[in-house]
Amino acid sequence: MDKPLRIAIAGLGTVGTGVIRLLETNRDLLTARAGREIEVTAVSARDRNRNRGVDLSRYAWEDDMTALAAREDVDLVVELVGGSDGPALALARASLGAGKHFVTANKAMIAHHGIALAKTAEAHEAALKFEAAVAGGIPVVKGLREGTSANALERIYGILNGTCNYILSKMEDTGADFGEILAEAQAKGFAEADPTFDIQGIDAAHKLAILAAIGFGARIDFDAVRTTGITQVKAADIAQADALGFVIRLIAMADTETGEDGRTRLLQRVRPCLVPKDHPLASVDGPTNAVVAEGNFSGRLLFQGAGAGDGPTASAVVADIIDIAREEIGAPFSIPVAGLEPMPPVEPGHRMERTYLRFTVTDRPGVLAEITAAMRDAGVSIESLIQKGRADDGGEVLVAMVTHEGPERCIKEALDLLDGSESLTDAPLVLPILRD
Amino acid sequence: MDKPLRIAIAGLGTVGTGVIRLLETNRDLLTARAGREIEVTAVSARDRNRNRGVDLSRYAWEDDMTALAAREDVDLVVELVGGSDGPALALARASLGAGKHFVTANKAMIAHHGIALAKTAEAHEAALKFEAAVAGGIPVVKGLREGTSANALERIYGILNGTCNYILSKMEDTGADFGEILAEAQAKGFAEADPTFDIQGIDAAHKLAILAAIGFGARIDFDAVRTTGITQVKAADIAQADALGFVIRLIAMADTETGEDGRTRLLQRVRPCLVPKDHPLASVDGPTNAVVAEGNFSGRLLFQGAGAGDGPTASAVVADIIDIAREEIGAPFSIPVAGLEPMPPVEPGHRMERTYLRFTVTDRPGVLAEITAAMRDAGVSIESLIQKGRADDGGEVLVAMVTHEGPERCIKEALDLLDGSESLTDAPLVLPILRD
Structure with missing residues (x-):
């Protein structure tokens, strides 16, 4: 048996302590699978004295987490601090720069700095791994990096934010409106006190940018992700979608097309979409995540599971550690950084879609004529239309x-054309229909 | 860039030619991801002159496939011939014995000889990989070997035979009986002319035995898989299950328990089961496969996709080749052979289950009393019961x-107790209800 793999853990919140619990609970099994012992030698967190329910006395403590990168008794640093920049990034740079393997659950940091960090990792022959950064416990980074590696991918898409999915599927089950369910989700711990990153789609956008880079061999371009959150979705939209044979889900999607200049362009989008009820993503409920990859030989593959939580996240972190212990490492984004293409974003105006549109309007003659005329003038062909008075809403239709x-x-x-119309009482909602 | 990985392919049926087409179609992408070229140098098949729609003139031809293992210009042999023994096994032994990497889609051979072959592979530091042997294009061997590697698994189960799933979900959609749909499936190419291996559950059992070995660190024990096929399932059962909130699927399941002697015992079963409609496996239709792994930290993970077909199978074969080109190899069954435990089978009599029972009986007084008395005397507690006359079936109830x-x-x-009863016109059907 090889000598132990010595790891340091920075950040001892629920995930960090989850990793320690996992390493203890499954110790024998991990040693067998990794082919060597995985030994925590040092840890760092903000507060040394907080009771975390795990025994830290066996590990060296560093007040300054960056010091973990310099320790001679550490082969691999695990970063579970979070934040795209600041201490997490300093630790990543220092660890990889010192030739230490680096495992992180930090989607924001990888989405913003993943390429630079991968370059540092390559230069120092260290591993950079981030399975836990995308879709919690689902091995989808590995799924794309290795499982679908034989394929040119046509589309990558899925449900990447558990909070939004919990809210949308709960709205579906109860008929309640967004605000009410959000408050409930916050009370239950399924949504953060400040839920902005989740409900605005930014968290999903971080994850999508990472998956797109791996799946399409693109340089990560987080800023190019076009993101729409779920705050505008009303209970009435969900009811309407249901009647039409759809559910509403926040879908993160990436695909590519070849521009007129012959260059590959990347489209990355996070949007609430109408999903046909017989599509596998339609039955993904609650805080579950799911990712679909469509390969030119594999066809459609689905990976589904818990998208967050300390257990699933720890499972992904430790899977990365085992890979490294097994010396199964390779390029973080599937191909070396030099081979990753900078892909300009697609301007999607020409892309063909079926669309769900919802207007809230005043109840007076001529409104429908105004809307349908605008559609006609813009060349939009209507497949079906329904007008519904809302008795409880004082004339709002x-x-x-x-x-x-x-x-x-x-x-x-x-x-x-309809912008500024006095007939509209609220901004219209536009939801694309997921193409099967 | 490293020197090319030189491969030989034995077997040029639809999958073999699919692999060649994939290697050609996705060549640049594969080179980038593998970090080196993947070059076919030699091939072998039964009939040299058959037109396969791919150009074989660039490759050396061997009439005797075992000769591929001896060629100096071959680093890796791909076996796509099939059959648990015979030429496929001879080729596997010769290839691994010569220190050549070996990739196969041959579930029967791995289920019967996987451990011995893994031992040979270890001794000669060669890779033995078989992603394509289980669930076609779904990367579930990798999923269990690497994706869930941090977890003690509680259960592994899924839909591993596309033919059965096609038949059952088609019976569900049409209300037709087994024989009729089987004939249709054969006409469409979804079922073999001799469908025994599929409909008796043997094909699923091969796959399950492989997954159980990887997931539980067990020595493969194919003979211990308790297998029941789908031939006894009637349209009436599917209708009845539907009314109760279930669908019927052929479920392959493995789990473990600790015996009174402290040894870990392995239960492996392939059976048609009642699956609750809100379970992810209930929406798996047609020839699709899906595998669920429940880890002690990851929770429930689902892998879903095409379980067969030349494209998906080629995708899995080439993913294995890329892993080898990347030198990401490791133990075929996740841990070295010496660490795999021989696990005696569980005798399942004590296991707790909810069960669906169906009797076909003659329509005469006292039948129901006879059946319910037998249940009472055996200590079976009935949750619900329905008796239904079948007008079209001459008094059969x-x-x-x-x-x-x-x-x-x-x-x-x-x-x-009911055995030999004159009231029963057919053997009773027993279907367990999948525990959520």
């Missing part, structure tokens, strides 16, 4: 429609 | 019931 497939820009043109 | 949870042995005892 809902107009929902589904369009035939058409270029996205036409929808935008139609909405521009 | 269906009695279906669901039991409360109880030990399996009681069900057997009840059926023993």
Whole structure:
């Protein structure tokens, strides 16, 4: 048996202590699978004296987490502090720069600095691994890096934010509105006190940018992810979608197309979408995550499981550690950094979509004529339309429609024509329909 | 860039030619991901002159496939011939014995000889990989070997045979009976001319034995898989299950328990089961496969995709080749052979299950009393019971019931009490209900 793999852990919140519990609980099994012992030698966190329910007395303590990178008794540093920059990034740079393997659950840092860190890792022949950064316990980084490695991928998409999925599927089950369910989710710990990153789609965008880089061999371009959150989705939209045979899910999607200049362009989007009820993602409920990869030989593959939580996240962190112990390492983004293409973003106006549109309007003559005229003038072809009075809402009326497939820009043109109309009492909601 | 990885392919049926097509179609991408070229140098098949739609003229030809193992210009042999013994096994032994890496889609051979072959591979520091042997294009061998490697698994189960799943879900959609749908599946190419291995559950049993070995660190014990096929499932059962909130799927399941002697025992079963409609496996339709792994930290993970077909199978074969090109190899069954435990099979009589029972009986007084008395005498507690006359079937009557949870042995005892009863016109059907 090889000598132990000596690890240091920075950050001892629920995930950090989860990793320590996992390493203790499954010790024998991990040693067998890793082919060597995995031994925690040092830890660091903000508060040394907090009771975390695990015995830390056997490990060396560093007040300054960056010092972990310099320790001679550490082969691998695990970063579970979070934050795209600051101490986490300093630790990543110092660890990889010192030739130490580095494992992290930090999606924001990888989405912003993953390429630079991968370069440092390559230069120092160290591993950089981040399975836990995307979709919690689901081995989807490995799934794309290795499982689908024989394929040119056509699309990567999925449900990457458990908070949003909990809220949407709960709205579906109860008929309650967004704000009410968000408050409930916060009370239950399924949503943060400040839920902005989740409900605005930013968390999902971080994860999508990472998956897109791996799946398409692209340089991560987080800033190019077009992101729409779920705050505008009403209970009435969910009811309407249901009647049409759909559920609403926050879908993160990446695909590529070849521009007129011959360059590959990358489209990355996080949007609430209408998902047909017979699509595998439609039955993904609660805080579950799921990722679909469509390969040119594999066809459609689905990976599903818990997207967050200390157990699942620790499972992913330790899977990375075992890979490293087994010396199964390789390029963090599947191919070496020099081979990753900078892919300009797609301007999606020409892309064909079926779309769900919802207007809230005043109840007076001519409103429907105004909306349908705008659609006609912008070249939007309507497949079905329903107008519904809402007795409880003082004359507010809902107009929902589904369009035939058409270029996205036409929808935008139609909405521009209606912009400033006195008939509309709220901004219209536009939800694409997920193509099967 | 490293020097090319030189491969030989034995077997040029749809999968073999699929592999060649994949290697050609995705060549640049594979080179980038593998870090070196993957170059076919030699091939072998039964008939040299058959037109396979791919150009074989660039590759050396061997009439005797075992000769591939001896070629100096081959680093890796791909076996796509099939059959648990015979030429495939001879080739595996010769290849690994010569220190050549070996990739196969041959579930029967791995289920019967996987441990011996892994030992040979270890002795000669060669890779033995078989992602394509289980669940076609779904990376579930990797998923268990690496993705869930941090977990003690509680259960591994899933839908591992596409033919059975096609038949069962088609019966569900159409209300037609088994024989009719089987004939249709054969006409469409979803079932073999001789479908025995599929519909009797043997194919699923091969795959399950492989997954159980990886997931539980057990020596493969294919002979211990308790297997029941789907031939006894009637349209009426599916309708009855539907009314109760279930679908019927052929479920392969493995789990472990500790015997009174302190040894770990392995239960491996392939059986048609009632699956609750809100379980992820209930929505797996058609020839799709899906595997669930429940880890003590990861929670429930689901892997889903195409379980067969030349594209998905080629995708899995080439993923293995890329792993080898990247030198990410390791123990075929996750831990070295010496560490794999021989686990005696569980005798499942004491295990607690809810069960669906269906009797076909003659329509005469006292039948129901006879059946329910047998249940009472065997200690089986009935949760619900329905008796249904079948107008079209000349007095044949269906009695279906669901039991409360109880030990399996009681069900057997009840059926023993009814054995030989003149009231029963057919063998009773026993379907366990999948525990959520």
